[in-house]
Amino acid sequence: MTITTRALSKLQYFFEIKVGQIKDNEHYQKLLAMPPLKRWGTVAALFVLSQLVVFAVLYLIFGKTVVIGFFASIVAGLATGVGALPALFFKNISRNLFNSLLGAAAGVMLAATAFSLLVPGISYGNLVWSGKGIYIVSLGMLVGAAFLHYADRQLPHVHFDSLSEEHLSSLKKVWLFIIAITIHNFPEGMSVGVSFGSGELKNGIVLAIAIALQNIPEGLAVALPLVGLGYNKWKAIGIATLTGLVEPVGGLLGITAVTLFQPILPIAMGFAAGAMLFVISEEIIPETHSNGRSRFATFALMIGFIVMMILDNLLA
Numbered sequence: 382m383t384i385t386t387r388a389l390s391k392l393q394y395f396f397e398i399k400v401g402q403i404k405d406n407e408h409y410q411k412l413l414a415m416p417p418l419k420r421w422g423t424v425a426a427l428f429v430l431s432q433l434v435v436f437a438v439l440y441l442i443f444g445k446t447v448v449i450g451f452f453a454s455i456v457a458g459l460a461t462g463v464g465a466l467p468a469l470f471f472k473n474i475s476r477n478l479f480n481s482l483l484g485a486a487a488g489v490m491l492a493a494t495a496f497s498l499l500v501p502g503i504s505y506g507n508l509v510w511s512g513k514g515i516y517i518v519s520l521g522m523l524v525g526a527a528f529l530h531y532a533d534r535q536l537p538h539v540h541f542d543s544l545s546e547e548h549l550s551s552l553k554k555v556w557l558f559i560i561a562i563t564i565h566n567f568p569e570g571m572s573v574g575v576s577f578g579s580g581e582l583k584n585g586i587v588l589a590i591a592i593a594l595q596n597i598p599e600g601l602a603v604a605l606p607l608v609g610l611g612y613n614k615w616k617a618i619g620i621a622t623l624t625g626l627v628e629p630v631g632g633l634l635g636i637t638a639v640t641l642f643q644p645i646l647p648i649a650m651g652f653a654a655g656a657m658l659f660v661i662s663e664e665i666i667p668e669t670h671s672n673g674r675s676r677f678a679t680f681a682l683m684i685g686f687i688v689m690m691i692l693d694n695l696l697a
Contacts, residue, residue, distance in 0.1 A: 439633075447636050450577025453589035454570045454632025460593035461566075461625025464600030465618040468608045474601070477677045480669045482598035484678030487665045488685025493591030494654045494661075496693045497576055497584040502650030505579060509644055521651020522658070525568065529659040532564055562599055563624045565660045569595070570628025572653030574635025579646055587693050594685075596625050 403409055412420055432455075440448045467474065499518060506514025569592050577585035600621040607617035635653065639646045669678030 443637060443640055446577055446580060446582070447640055449582065450574050450585055450636040451629060451633050453577065453585060454573045454629045454636075455626075457573055457589045457592040457596060457632075458566070458570065458625035458628035459622065460596040461600035461603070462618060462622030464597030465604035465621035467601060468604035468617055468621075469614050471605070472608055473605060479598065479601070480675070480678040481681040482601070483665050484669045484681035485685035486595035486598050487661050487669070487678075488682035488687075489591045489594045489689045490657055490661055490665075491682075492686045492689030492693065493588045494572075494657045496690065497588040497591070498572060498650045498654040498657070501576075501579060501581060501584055502647050502654065505650070506647030509647060514647060517647045518651035518654070521648040521653075522655030524648075525652035525655025525657075526659040527655075528652070529565070529568065529656050529663075533663070562603055563627050565664065566596075566599075566625055566627045567631040568653060568656035569660070570631030571635035572631075572657055573628070574632035574637075575639050575646070575649045575653045577632075578636040578639030579650070587689070590692065591689055592628070596628075600625065 412423060415423065436448050436451070439451060499522075502518040502521070503514040506517040508514075510517055573585060573589045573592055576588045579585070600618075603621040603624055604614075604617040607620060608614055612620075635649065639649050666678075666682075669675055669682075
């Protein structure tokens with residue numbers, strides 16, 4: 382057992398204790414005793430109130446751009462829940478359709494990485510280190526890819542293409558797959574935050590749209606196996622949504638870091654681009670080719686890339 386795995390086990394134990402304490406809390410018991418409509422209305426009101434406080438604090442400390450960036454990362458994360466909604470009506474979907482959705486997501490992410498992270502990252506790098514922007518961003522890319530490689534090696538999980546029908550009978554492997562999705566959502570959220578941190582709202586908006594579109598098939602990939610295992614459909618959608626809500630954490634970290642320390646912006650944009658390219662190459666594209674029928678996914682990738690390229694140009 383590695384140091385990282387032991388640390389995660391301790392963290393899991395800590396959270397289990399805290400969850401138990403929350404369930405024993407009298408306020409939580411009162412909440413559960415409410416009628417379902419009133420209970421969910423109360424939860425929604427508390428959530429909105431907490432977000433208003435967070436946004437107000439961010440606005441006072443960092444200004445409007447950070448608030449917009451954090452909101453965009455929340456919306457992108459919630460797209461995971463939107464993508465999970467078909468699980469209410471289906472237990473599975475056509476493999477060609479799913480591969481096409483993933484292929485389009487890969488194309489969208491590739492275009493967003495190129496036009497909203499790498500190109501502006503090189504420009505900012507040239508401003509900070511004259512003529513050396515390309516090298517600074519390249520270094521950041523390698524660090525970003527190495528970071529995800531390390532996370533993949535240290536944190537136990539399975540990959541997209543390991544989730545076959547035989548695995549659906551194993552609750553543990555499905556949950557390991559969910560961990561994989563959650564791990565990869567963090568740098569995606571960070572890339573949105575870093576892009577907004579550059580001060581260019583257009584790049585941030587384009588990237589947030591790209592991440593949101595990419596999260597839709599991911600949400601479906603999380604929810605459908607859980608429904609297949611007998612989970613309540615709404616609970617499966619809730620779990621899928623939670624995997625996406627790690628993105629605002631990464632988004633907030635990215636945008637505040639580059640806002641406070643502008644010189645690290647080119648490196649941060651390269652880091653985010655490298656992490657996203659790692660996810661595309663390591664997870665998404667292999668999944669679309671895993672069953673030998675890749676032509677739909679290939680054309681979908683090209684269409685996704687073109688759509689995102691056009692969108693980037695329209696918002697220029």
